[in-house]
Structure formats: structure tokens, C-alpha cells
Amino acid sequence: NAGVTQTPKFRILKIGQSMTLQCAQDMNHNYMYWYRQDPGMGLKLIYYSVGAGITDKGEVPNGYNVSRSTTEDFPLRLELAAPSQTSVYFCASTHDGTGELFFGEGSRLTVL
Amino acid sequence: GNSVTQMEGPVTLSEEAFLTINCTYTATGYPSLFWYVQYPGEGLQLLLKATKADDKGSNKGFEATYRKETTSFHLEKGSVQVSDSAVYFCALRGGDKLIFGTGTRLQVFP
Numbered sequence: 713n714a715g716v717t718q719t720p721k722f723r724i725l726k727i728g729q730s731m732t733l734q735c736a737q738d739m740n741h742n743y744m745y746w747y748r749q750d751p752g753m754g755l756k757l758i759y760y761s762v763g764a765g766i767t768d769k770g771e772v773p774n775g776y777n778v779s780r781s782t783t784e785d786f787p788l789r790l791e792l793a794a795p796s797q798t799s800v801y802f803c804a805s806t807h808d809g810t811g812e813l814f815f816g817e818g819s820r821l822t823v824l
Numbered sequence: 825g826n827s828v829t830q831m832e833g834p835v836t837l838s839e840e841a842f843l844t845i846n847c848t849y850t851a852t853g854y855p856s857l858f859w860y861v862q863y864p865g866e867g868l869q870l871l872l873k874a875t876k877a878d879d880k881g882s883n884k885g886f887e888a889t890y891r892k893e894t895t896s897f898h899l900e901k902g903s904v905q906v907s908d909s910a911v912y913f914c915a916l917r918g919g920d921k922l923i924f925g926t927g928t929r930l931q932v933f934p
Contacts, residue, residue: 815867
């Protein structure tokens with residue numbers, strides 16, 4: 713069972729570079745989410761999607777973009793990386809938004 | 825707006841001790857409530873949930889009761905094990921989103 717798959721697991725970026733974090737789920741879930749987790753802090757919602765073609769901002773969307781062209785994939789794009797974006801990023805999905813989220817293993821991003 | 829407040833950690837216990845991790849919430853109406861657990865190097869996974877007032881969620885010896893009078897959902901376990909060492913997150917469902925607390929780290933020593 714693949715579940716939610718995130719790539720890459722680790723990445724180091726220089727300030728100003730751009731990159732895309734990939735997220736794919738094979739559970740046919742409609743709802744997908746991107747969170748970031750900073751040391752000693754909880755999870756902050758960046759963007760979410762309730763279905764293909766629909767995305768919405770969370771608490772901390774600045775500096776990020778998303779797209780949802782298929783049910784399976786929900787990539788997160790970082791434009792002009794900044795040190796403040798150093799974090800662990802988690803993708804999650806759920807079938808109907810009832811709250812039982814399935815998480816990927818995380819992507820650790822460092823911006824230097 | 826909706827929010828979740830958890831007790832700060834770390835919580836340090838000896839094996840077989842009793843565990844309580846406090847969680848209170850602010851929300852409109854009666855949202856579903858959750859506890860998630862994060863083991864080292866892993867993503868979060870659902871531990872238990874409660875969808876209405878007075879419901880008790882339970883799993884792996886952990887329990888939490890949805891108390892609307894005190895807007896609380898405290899996590900308890902009667903006898904912790906070293907393998908319970910992890911970070912525990914309280915969360916509530918607000919619309920299409922899940923809102924998490926800051927997490928409480930539990931360390932259990934033999």
C-alpha cells in the first residue's frame with residue numbers, strides 16, 4: 713500500500729532558487745493538504761484542495777503555489793526560496809474531509 | 825476563529841506511569857476532535873477521534889472524552905510504555921480543514 717508518497721525526502725536550496733515538492737496519493741481521496749512543521753511548533757496549513765481543479769489558501773500561503781490537475785497529485789511549488797521556508801513539509805489526504813488524514817513521510821527542506 | 829491549545833512539553837514519565845496530556849479548543853459549534861501521534865522521523869497518524877459531545881475515543885490503551893462543558897479533549901493512558909515516546913497532536917475539524925495544536929512531546933524512560 714503506497715498511501716501518500718512525497719518526493720524528495722530531503723533537499724537543500726540556495727536563497728532565490730525555486731523547486732517543486734511532489735505529492736501523490738493512490739487512495740482516490742478528494743481532499744489533499746500541504747502543511748509545514750517548524751521545530752517545536754505545530755502544523756501550519758499552507759494550501760489545500762477539495763478536488764481536482766480546486767485549491768484554496770491555508771494559514772501560511774505566501775511564497776508557495778499549488779495546482780491540482782488530477783485527483784492523485786498535489787504538487788507544492790516554492791518560488792524564490794527564503795531561509796524562512798526551511799521546514800519539514802507534510803502532504804496529507806482524506807476521502808471526504810471528515811478529519812482522518814493520511815500523511816506522507818515528510819520532505820525536509822533547508823534554504824541556505 | 826477555531827483554535828486548539830495543548831499543554832507544553834516535554835512530558836517525561838517512567839514506564840507504567842499514568843499519562844494525561846491536556847487539550848482545550850475554541851470553536852463555533854461542536855467540531856470533531858482528534859488526537860494524532862508522530863513517531864520520530866515519520867508523518868502523523870490518527871490515534872483516536874470523537875465526533876460529538878460525550879463521545880469517548882480510544883485506541884492502543886489511549887482514551888479521550890469530548891467534553892463540551894469544558895471545551896476539552898484530554899488524552900489519557902493508564903500505563904505508558906517506552907514505545908509510546910512520540911509527539912502527540914490534538915486537532916479539530918473546522919470546515920474542510922484540520923486545525924492542529926502545537927504538539928506535546930512525550931518521553932518515557934524504562
